[in-house]
Amino acid sequence: MQYTDIAVIGAGLAGVSCARQLAAAGSQVTVFDKSKGMGGRMATRRGDGFSVDHGAQYFTAQQPDFHAEIHAWQAAGLCAPWQARLVQHRPTGPVDGYPEHRYVATPGMSSLCRALAAALPVQLNHRLTALQRQADGWQLSFADQPSWRARQVLLAAPAPQAAALLDAAPALRALAAGVEMEACWAVMLHAQAPLEIGFDAAWVEHGPLRWLARNSSKPGRSGAESWLLHATPAWSAAHIDAPADEVAGLLHAAFAELVDSAVDARNRSAHRWLYAQAAQPLDIGSAYQAELGLGLCGDWCLGTRVEDAWRSGRHLAGQLLAAS
Ligand SMILES: Cc1cc2nc3c(=O)[nH]c(=O)nc-3n(C[C@H](O)[C@H](O)[C@H](O)COP(=O)(O)OP(=O)(O)OC[C@H]3O[C@@H](n4cnc5c(N)ncnc54)[C@H](O)[C@@H]3O)c2cc1C
Structure with a gap:
């Protein structure tokens, strides 16, 4: 099974800006997206x-x-x-x-995220279907792709799609599920x-x-x-x-x-x-549970726009780096 220290789920601007900041700080990070291209809603x-x-x-x-x-x-x-x-x-x-x-x-x-992620490892066509807690992190199951292991998982997907993956983290799940x-x-x-x-x-x-x-x-x-x-x-x-x-x-x-x-x-x-x-977006920047090694970011954590996605991704990276 392949391993990455930090898995970022979502190659939209929130995920890419989060991953860039973590990589710049020396973290080993891999970005996954279910689509065949980068950019998410910047399409x-x-x-x-x-x-x-x-x-x-x-x-x-x-x-x-x-x-x-x-x-x-x-x-x-x-x-x-x-x-x-x-x-x-x-x-x-x-x-x-x-x-x-x-x-x-x-x-x-769509070309912006592609360019910003040029130096990052990105796995496209990887739809995360389940997260399983393990002693040393998480096992990530993907549709029609081999599973991966990661020490930390950061979900940078729209709130309902993130909520559907958070059975193992009720507090984060409730946060995301509350955003329509x-x-x-x-x-x-x-x-x-x-x-x-x-x-x-x-x-x-x-x-x-x-x-x-x-x-x-x-x-x-x-x-x-x-x-x-x-x-x-x-x-x-x-x-x-x-x-x-x-x-x-x-x-x-x-x-x-x-x-x-x-x-x-x-x-x-x-x-x-x-x-x-x-x-009705939240006003939290991002959410991170260090004890679980699990975080959430995306425009919906701050607003409805590209700028909010960028800021939320960087906010989550900052939370993770501050905790490590
Ligand atoms: C129709 C429309 C018009 C808009 N107009 C504007 C505008 O003019 N100006 C503006 O500033 N903003 C606009 N926005 C909002 C802007 O697009 C978003 O704020 C921003 O792109 C969100 O970025 P994000 O990274 O948070 O999420 P996204 O771009 O949605 O990225 C999330 C990524 O997660 C991936 N993903 C989801 N679930 C999984 C899974 N299970 N496994 C793997 N990957 C997964 C998705 O494929 C996606 O690529 C508009 C949005 C839409 C849809």
Whole structure:
């Protein structure tokens, strides 16, 4: 059975920033993710001649430390400012959106975690299914993969997915189980021709859509014009089990109605985020039980955004290093 001193479960920004900090302090750490790619909800779908970020759309910095981190990423060519023409779309029509410094990873949102984890050992296609306590740590069981052993396990997954793995740690389980995460349907459209509608992105204040963005207006993107649509949490919940094709059709039609223009698409697809963002995040940074060698991090420990994920991962690494 393979061994790692610290197993980080989740290759989203929380897991990757946690693992980077631990590795920088000399810890032997391995990152595992159930997906075939890195980045978690910072996700990019690539199609024939186009790509679309279908999870997180952009990031902003509230705190100076994340601001400094963004500047370091920018200097390394990992992200760039997004100068979108952004509007608030009200029932009466579009008005100028709130000015903010918005950044996107380049060439796609998923590339950030891939770059940040380049020097870390990462095991993709590893879905953790069970954690068993042993005298000297944990045995990790994975679906269709050999088991591993680790002295410490850090779960950097959305709260409900973390809770499902925490039978051996009732207090941590209760913490994660108490956080509800809302769903979000995302629709990706590969447009036939550029849309002349006067804006690149909109926060929508009416109807089934919450957000729409001309993905191809983001820096570093290549290929044909593409659009991303996000439904509201209420609409997404009401259509949670609807077939993806049906959802793509409904939201495509809502988009065309909103912009009052035919939107011809070469192709379209829909993705359901079951755990998109916490309804009521905690304010704990992260959680760590040194006596169990078990910790939790993720955006939901602090908020709903990329910055919260980054900060939570580093918070957990700090707790672990302080305890060792
Ligand atoms: C539709 C949508 C729009 C968003 N828009 C924005 C935005 O514009 N700006 C912003 O700042 N934030 C936005 N967010 C939020 C942002 O994406 C998250 O805050 C951030 O990416 C969370 O990072 P994380 O590392 O905490 O979790 P995740 O990115 O979810 O990473 C968790 C990882 O754990 C893995 N995992 C889960 N269970 C297991 C298991 N059993 N075994 C192995 N691996 C497992 C998952 O595959 C995943 O890769 C959006 C999110 C969504 C879904």
